[in-house]
Amino acid sequence: MKTILLALFICLFGINGLKAQDANSSTSASNVRQDSVFKNEKEEKVRFNGHVAGIYGGFITFGKSDYSAYKNKDFMKLKLQTSYTVALNIIEINIGLQKQKNTVGIVAGIGAEFQNMEFDNKIAIHKNKKGIIEPFTYDEGSISSSRLRVLSANIPLMLEFQSPSNKTSRFHFNMGVVGSYNFITQTKVKITENKFPHKSKTISNRGNLNMPRFNFDLMAQMGGNHFAVWARYGITPLFEKNKGPELHQVSFGAAILF
Structure with a gap:
């Protein structure tokens, strides 16, 4: 037991x-x-995800301008509805500036931009014998459209602030500098010949138009995760000093972000 x-x-x-x-x-x-x-x-x-990569589109005009060296004032005035820019930023680099949060950081990118600027006045531009940009017209016909086109590579560098909300809906605001390198500058002019039967032809000239290779713009942007509005101001004038009118680009538009 x-x-x-x-x-x-x-x-x-x-x-x-x-x-x-x-x-x-x-x-x-x-x-x-x-x-x-x-x-x-x-x-x-601690992860920071900025908002630079995406497709950007908008309109171009000129802000500050100086035609004091010319008789024809404001001859490069643009048609806003047909003066546009399209940019694609495909590479994005993010650097967070906080240890325990992800709402402030530096974001950079690499992309390409195409600008099309159409003049409101029926003139074309070229370099005269002194190497200075000036307006001119064609004897053989009247100008129906005149454009200046630029293809460049862009590197935006922005300081970004984000709202500390949930991940699916986060407001952002960034500001900084966009550096660009101009690969191609081109004028494209369409004229209608004076002689009968008044045929139309297009004249293109590609080359040095006294435009700086390197340019810098101030930029500000705000929006959500996949959509934003933006504005830019050209710090660098459109033409080199004393080689053309002093013009500073102003552009604005919207972006679809990746």
């Missing part, structure tokens, strides 16, 4: 010990999972 009671006591003690061990194991596993989740959340908080 004593032997049976002793055996039952040992069994009960062993079962209780196993339950306690299982409970400790469960608690330890739960703590590990909680620590892992907390660690992952902490790691996510």
